[in-house]
Amino acid sequence: MATMDRDRDDPEARLASHDRPDEDEDEDVLIDEDEDDGYDDDDLIADDDGDDDDDDDDDAFDALEDTHFAPVIAEKDRKKPYEVDFAVISTQDMAAMQKREMAHVAGILGCSPQHAATLLRAFRWNKEQLIERYMESPEDVAASAGAILDSRKQPKPVRIPGFTCDICMMDDDGADGAGMETLALGCNHRYCVDCYIQYLTQKIVQEGESRQIQCPASKCTLVVDETTIEQLLDPPVVAKYKTLLLRTFVDDNNHKLRWCPAPNCEFAIECHVPPSGLSDVVPTVTCRCGHTFCFGCLLDDHQPCICSLVKLWLRKCKDDSETANWISANTKECSKCHSTIEKHGGCNHMTCRKCKFEFCWVCLGPWSEHGTQWYSCNRFDERNSVDARDSLAKSRSALQRYLHYYNRYANHEQSAKLDKQLHQKTEKKMEEMQNTSNLSWIEVQFLNKAVEVLLQSRMTLKWTYCFAYYLKRGNATDLFEDNQRDLEMAVEILSGLLENPVDPDKIAELKQAVLDKTVYVASRREVLLIDTSRGLLEGRWEYQYP
Amino acid sequence: MSAIFAKRLQRELRELQASPPVGIAVETVNDSLKQWSIRIDGPEETLYAGEQFHLQFRFPEAYPLESPEVIFLDPVPVHPHVYSNGHICLSILYDQWSPALTIQSVCLSIQSMLSSCTKKQPPPDNQRYLMTAHRSPKDTAWAFHDDKV
Ligand SMILES: [Zn+2]
Numbered sequence: 001m002a003t004m005d006r007d008r009d010d011p012e013a014r015l016a017s018h019d020r021p022d023e024d025e026d027e028d029v030l031i032d033e034d035e036d037d038g039y040d041d042d043d044l045i046a047d048d049d050g051d052d053d054d055d056d057d058d059d060a061f062d063a064l065e066d067t068h069f070a071p072v073i074a075e076k077d078r079k080k081p082y083e084v085d086f087a088v089i090s091t092q093d094m095a096a097m098q099k100r101e102m103a104h105v106a107g108i109l110g111c112s113p114q115h116a117a118t119l120l121r122a123f124r125w126n127k128e129q130l131i132e133r134y135m136e137s138p139e140d141v142a143a144s145a146g147a148i149l150d151s152r153k154q155p156k157p158v159r160i161p162g163f164t165c166d167i168c169m170m171d172d173d174g175a176d177g178a179g180m181e182t183l184a185l186g187c188n189h190r191y192c193v194d195c196y197i198q199y200l201t202q203k204i205v206q207e208g209e210s211r212q213i214q215c216p217a218s219k220c221t222l223v224v225d226e227t228t229i230e231q232l233l234d235p236p237v238v239a240k241y242k243t244l245l246l247r248t249f250v251d252d253n254n255h256k257l258r259w260c261p262a263p264n265c266e267f268a269i270e271c272h273v274p275p276s277g278l279s280d281v282v283p284t285v286t287c288r289c290g291h292t293f294c295f296g297c298l299l300d301d302h303q304p305c306i307c308s309l310v311k312l313w314l315r316k317c318k319d320d321s322e323t324a325n326w327i328s329a330n331t332k333e334c335s336k337c338h339s340t341i342e343k344h345g346g347c348n349h350m351t352c353r354k355c356k357f358e359f360c361w362v363c364l365g366p367w368s369e370h371g372t373q374w375y376s377c378n379r380f381d382e383r384n385s386v387d388a389r390d391s392l393a394k395s396r397s398a399l400q401r402y403l404h405y406y407n408r409y410a411n412h413e414q415s416a417k418l419d420k421q422l423h424q425k426t427e428k429k430m431e432e433m434q435n436t437s438n439l440s441w442i443e444v445q446f447l448n449k450a451v452e453v454l455l456q457s458r459m460t461l462k463w464t465y466c467f468a469y470y471l472k473r474g475n476a477t478d479l480f481e482d483n484q485r486d487l488e489m490a491v492e493i494l495s496g497l498l499e500n501p502v503d504p505d506k507i508a509e510l511k512q513a514v515l516d517k518t519v520y521v522a523s524r525r526e527v528l529l530i531d532t533s534r535g536l537l538e539g540r541w542e543y544q545y546p
Numbered sequence: 547m548s549a550i551f552a553k554r555l556q557r558e559l560r561e562l563q564a565s566p567p568v569g570i571a572v573e574t575v576n577d578s579l580k581q582w583s584i585r586i587d588g589p590e591e592t593l594y595a596g597e598q599f600h601l602q603f604r605f606p607e608a609y610p611l612e613s614p615e616v617i618f619l620d621p622v623p624v625h626p627h628v629y630s631n632g633h634i635c636l637s638i639l640y641d642q643w644s645p646a647l648t649i650q651s652v653c654l655s656i657q658s659m660l661s662s663c664t665k666k667q668p669p670p671d672n673q674r675y676l677m678t679a680h681r682s683p684k685d686t687a688w689a690f691h692d693d694k695v
């Protein structure tokens with residue numbers, strides 16, 4: 001089966017690399033560290049300390065573009081350890097795939113490709129099984145699949161004097177049914193053509209059936225053949241039937257083909273990660289429509305957390321939602337003066353309007369502690385729960401532990417929404433500034449990219465808390481938490497930057513700072529994903545199911 | 547309702563009234579023909595001999611392409627395939643429906659379902675079903691019990 005490269009047809013992506021013939025030069029400028037963990041030249045790694053030493057404005061902008069279009073670059077060499085191979089499949093591709101299978105089977109069975117198609121559909125595209133059964137008794141297999149091998153047996157509408165249709169109960173010689181045409185499949189269950197048409201239309205249009213539309217007679221399993229359907233029905237219904245037939249191909253090949261779950265998206269994804277592989281890898285795929293999702297469970301991208309934990313977690317959150325809801329509420333009290341604080345932006349750094357106390361939204365602790373001791377905000381201190389003696393204390397501690405992770409998980413989800421809103425406001429402002437100053441459209445685009453990276457990283461962070469909830473503490477988890485903390489810190493800095501009011505006179509500085517932080521956040525995310533995905537492959541992670 | 551299927555219902559009504567099968571009788575039919583009640587007598591020499599039951603038929607717009615909704619009204623027979631809310635576990639009423647089936651053939655199937663019963667007892671999952679059941683049995687995802695009982 002052909003595997004197409006991702007994004008090959010993405011016009012934007014093609015344009016991006018085409019417009020920049022000097023790409024390699026730029027990349028050289030940006031490599032400032034030699035990592036031995038699978039990166040090479042055109043992977044972008046910003047300085048780990050996140051300072052903005054040597055990149056001038058333009059380079060940083062290019063760097064951003066390269067990060068954004070990483071899949072295009074990756075296409076020509078290798079993929080990252082957290083990425084999987086996949087291909088976007090259009091309806092045309094699907095038709096071509098089917099044609100190949102049909103030709104193959106037709107060649108073996110010595111029948112026409114159309115009949116091979118009917119047989120294949122009846123066997124859910126299981127070629128081996130079809131061929132085996134067909135060799136045993138071709139007539140039985142063909143008949144039950146609705147394949148008519150002998151064209152002389154093709155059902156044709158005929159008039160039968162004195163006939164009564166069992167569906168509409170009209171007679172051939174009655175006033176209403178005079179001159180009615182009738183039709184029967186090989187089973188000889190005969191009905192009037194009008195009823196046949198209504199029956200088939202109901203099956204196709206209302207019930208969305210296509211593969212196995214059976215004879216209308218009760219308990220008759222003979223399948224109505226394609227030719228009969230094409231002869232009887234109007235072209236639009238036939239077209240719908242053909243589309244439905246095409247779609248069954250994806251459903252029948254569920255182990256390697258899945259529909260993109262985005263509403264109204266017509267593409268499917270081909271990916272060869274079996275269900276058994278879902279504990280080693282998170283198969284994130286991106287459809288040509290732009291939707292990024294998990295091939296394993298079809299939910300939105302949930303790197304770096306594996307599907308089974310995501311499923312457990314979502315069920316738990318649903319069950320415990322009432323307990324947990326208040327935690328993620330949008331208002332909190334200032335821990336110093338107890339006035340009510342509302343969260344407007346996505347940043348966790350809060351300042352009380354009344355008493356000017358600076359604190360962390362997540363833990364309500366003073367912000368001053370967070371510069372160096374951020375860990376108190378991403379790591380649940382298990383020691384506190386060790387001395388839980390009686391069962392009440394234990395269950396209280398279990399809830400506390402859950403809330404610790406849930407709180408942070410929900411916070412990133414909420415912050416992503418706020419970041420998005422904030423961005424929309426800022427964008428409007430920038431548009432206005434374009435009119436009043438000499439800023440060009442391209443110069444304001446850096447914000448879009450920053451927000452894109454920010455939102456993606458928030459989603460990753462969100463799922464790291466689900467992952468951490470199920471992780472058993474050990475040596476391996478220290479590095480994970482360090483990476484989580486680094487990404488979290490980078491994200492909050494970028495988020496805070498975007499919250500600053502835009503001053504037209506200082507736009508160049510803002511742009512520089514945002515670009516630097518964006519590159520940094522993207523690189524922190526990558527470091528985290530590379531480590532977690534390696535851990536999955538190596539079986540480094542141990543889970544607990546509290 | 548399409549003219550052709552209104553005609554079919556009229557015709558079915560006429561035939562059921564003219565020559566009803568033993569133990570089956572149309573009781574009421576509303577003006578639009580969309581809701582019927584049919585009496586069904588417990589067949590002789592069965593566990594239900596001497597009892598009388600009432601089936602309610604409701605016909606959708608697309609009848610007979612779509613199945614009618616059929617339930618037992620009170621008193622509901624105690625039977626392994628009949629839930630105490632009147633819902634009937636019978637495949638021809640749901641995914642095995644065929645437009646060539648008729649009201650009469652449905653009634654005969656239900657009659658034979660009663661006849662073949664060897665022990666009067668509700669379905670094993672009766673209580674659970676009642677807690678989760680939809681108003682219409684057509685909204686239930688049925689896993690059919692053995693067809694022969
Ligand atoms: Zn007819």
Ligand SMILES: [Zn+2]
Pocket residue numbers: 185187188189215216217220221222
């Ligand atoms: Zn038939």
Ligand SMILES: [Zn+2]
Pocket residue numbers: 260261262265266267287288289290291
């Ligand atoms: Zn899509």
Ligand SMILES: [Zn+2]
Pocket residue numbers: 294295296297298299302306307310
């Ligand atoms: Zn998944």
Ligand SMILES: [Zn+2]
Pocket residue numbers: 334335336337338339352353354355356357
């Ligand atoms: Zn305060």
Ligand SMILES: [Zn+2]
Pocket residue numbers: 360361362363364365370376377
């Ligand atoms: Zn904190």
